[in-house]
Amino acid sequence: MKRLLALTLVLLLAACGGPSQPEYHVGTEGVVLSFAHDTPPREVYEDSRIPVLLEVSNLGAWDVRFEDIVVNLTGDPFYVAVQNARMPKDQQPYALDPVLYGKQPGYPEGEFITIQPNVTILNVTGPREQPRTQLFATICYPYATVLGTTVCVDSNAYNQNEQRQVCSATTLTYRSQGAPVAVVSIENRPAPIRVSQSGGRGYVDVVQPTFIVHVENLGTGRVLQPIPDAYSERLAVCGGHITTENLNKIEINATLSGIQLDCQPWPIELRDDKGYTTCVVPPSETSALSPSNYLGALKLTLSYMYQDSTSADISILRRGYVGDWDDYTIPERDDHPGFIEGEAKCEYCQRNPSDSRCDWPDNVNQSRYFQCVCGKEECRDKAPDGECIFGTTWCPGSNYCCVR
Amino acid sequence: MKRVIAGVLILAVLLTACGGFRRGNDNQYYDPVRARYFEGHDGVQMFFDQIPPRLFYYGNAPQSAANDFPVSIELRNEGSSYTRGGIFLSGYDPNLIMFDEIPIAMSFPGACSFRIGDWSLNELGFFVQCGDDFTWRGSEENLIDMISFHGITWFDDILGDIDFMYQNTGAGDRWDINFGGMDIGLREHGLALIATLSGLSFNKFLGREYVLAGDTYEYPGGEIEYVEFNGHIINWPQGTDEIDQTFLVTNCYMYTTFAAPTVCIDPQPYSENRKVCNPQVATWGRGQGAPVAVTRVTQENTPRTAVFHIEVANMGQGTVYDAGMLEKCSPYYPGGARSSDLNIIWFPDVRINNRGLDCTPRHFVRLDQSGRGSFTCTYPIEYAELNSAYQTPLVIELWYGYSETMERRVRVKRVT
Secondary structure, eight states, X not given: OHHHHHHHHHHHHHHTTOOOOOOSSOOSOOEEEEEOTTOSOSEEESSEEEOOOEEEEEOSSSOXXXXXXXXXXXXXXXXXXXXXXXXXXXXXXXXXOOEEOOSBTTBTTOEEEEEOOEEEEOOOXXXXXXXXXXXXXXXXXXXXXXXXXXXXXOTTTTTTOOSOOSOOOOOEEOOOOSSSEEEEEEEEOOEEEEEEOGGGOXXXXXXXXXXXXXXXXXXXXXXXXXXXXXHHHHHHHHTTOOOTTTBSEEEEEEEETTEEOEEESSSEEOBTTEEEEEEEOOGGGGGGSOSXXXXXXEEEEEEEEEEEEEEEEEEEEOOSOOSOGGGXXXXXXXXXXXXXXXXXXXXXXXXXXXXXXXXXOTTOOTTSOEEEEEOHHHHHHHGGGTSEEOOSSSSSTTOEEEEO | OHHHHHHHHHHHHHHHHTTOOOOTTHHHHOOTTTTTTSOSSOOEEEEESSOOOSEEEEOSOTTOGGGEXXXXXXXXXXXXXXXXXXXXXXXXXXXXXXXXXXXXXXXXXXXXXXXXXXXXXXXXXXXXEEOTTOOOOOHHHHHHHHHHHHTOOTTTTTGGGOEEEEEEETTEEEEEEEOTTOOGGGGTTTHHHHHHTTTOOSGGGTOEEEEEOOSSSSSTTOOEEEEEEEEEEOOOOTTOSEEEEEEEEEEEEEEEXXXXXXXXXXXXXXXXXXXXXXXXXXXXXXXSSSSEEEEEEEEEEOSSEEEEEEEEEEOSSSEEEOGGGGGGGSTTSTTOOOGGGBSEEEEEEEXXXXXXXXXXXXXXXXXOTTSEEEEEEEEEOTTGGGOSOEEEEEEEEEEEEEEEEEEEEEEEEEOO
């Protein structure tokens, strides 16, 4: 009987807590790209169009404009032809709603959209019975991590003040803020400095609030530095060449009760997905602080680009007879998007640059001599300079159209 | 068995109710006329009167009256000393909240410190040293201003007998306060301390000053006052929906402890004759109506001198300050209070009849980490030719500053 009463009391007390508020600024996901609705099928036939549905879901706490998201779908050009591989900004599926909302009171689960590219499985040549290949999808988007917290502004850390204070400087730790990059800890380390007094009255010793902010990439992708709003620049980096200059850099904006903080290093550079910066109240602003300790509002905003990827395996079924090599029918070259009039598109357009079928990228100097001789890595290095076209429709096989 | 236990308990309750049990030696000092006023360990008690609620809301309009809130503090002098002190409100974010009475952005002048020099029965000398950018007006002017500002009548009977004399010495500004031939009893219980430290300012470091009479014959129950602060939320940090703030209230005041145990003076301690008294140990269990108490007085008699060992202790919940350093009690004082500013008790008045005793350490005692201290005073026996023991009161008055704090945490939410 006593146990029943105790259990009832515990249940009642737990119930009296009421429904808890949903937390939106939690989790380590941002905009997630996934293949939806069991697409593509695991087994597909050669020489066929296959259904592919990509779902772009904003599972973090930051809103992203749709036009800022770069999605790219690629496959082995020997087996797969992809059209609408990139989603240019003017192809918005929901023209009236240009923002992909993150988690917030109106969108407790965030928001998602779907993209349906055209994917064709090519005729398979050669004695390949049931080749396997992959569809590889990448997403690149601007994101931000926002942390608003209360910290102790400790003006008495070094003056051995015997008076009681409402708080003291301590280290704060966090798990996540609803974004792939998270602030994991903030070390509160006030430092003594000497500032000059106004009116030429010499110097005064004050305590400068100092915060060491530790950040970490907790997501499954990689961090790129923030890219200006120009879509072409974003496209060039996200879809093309990424160097160490672009990688693992985060811009931070920090304020303490409305006072702008100076942070160094800026931007934050990640090593092994971890990094830190030191943010201080400028000496000229220390006069705005109270001489007694108090709780101040610290707001940190981390800005960056994030790139993530996903893949789907497909197995290609042959339509024709598998056995005698003489029975194979070699498809017309013109059926392959890498060919024009039986010739590789790269070399055809080299000689006929003004042909309407030659959609040269904007940054390419058409007067240079292009040929299908570069590998993937070499093309990535050359693409920003306009010396390689990082696309799957200019050369057959695994080569890329470049200047060498 | 149960009946026996119950009977013992009932008997204990009845005997206690009838005053049947007494502790220690209190019995010999129990005076039903005085007992109501000079007991306890309380000084100035403070309470939140109108408090900010634990949760309130900020509207989007910064100048809106809806973002205003009062903080009112009730002060009660439940001890037995006259007092003068200041209330300070701190601990909040000055970029978020502003109080009309607390202009934090102002620059502060230097603090003034007071150090007692010498004293005799009618005269007390002290040194005053103030920081830069502060002009000391003088003790007499400060005392008169204080009396006028607070409208008090405590000094009506003695103001004419108080003289301040100034001397500029190499060690600082020296002031001597002379009480003339007035009855020393008129300036006890805090009046002399308040007159000596009349130049000390609580307003200088953003405090709200008050004066309160103690719980004595003249003011039964002690005086009560209310101190108000008018607060406004002036700003809101972007990107924040709610923020916690803590209000810390600090009460700093000067106080005195008065004790007058009856002691036995025996010019012939080795005599076997019958005597009216013998030296005893005096202890107090109920205090003297102040946070710092005289806890014990032991006595040794020689034919020519009586040596008294006096023990004191901080029995309250707060912190003892050097009364002369009370300006540093403010949470806004740059640099804060150091250990050397704390736990100092002055004892300018230790006497038998009208003769002051020589004490060591001289002038003040420092309390240890447990809040206890002691000093020794020697009385050259007068009337030794009487060859007869006699009882007489040993008057002890302690001067000190005291500080207590209380805090309240609130949450402010932004409404859109």
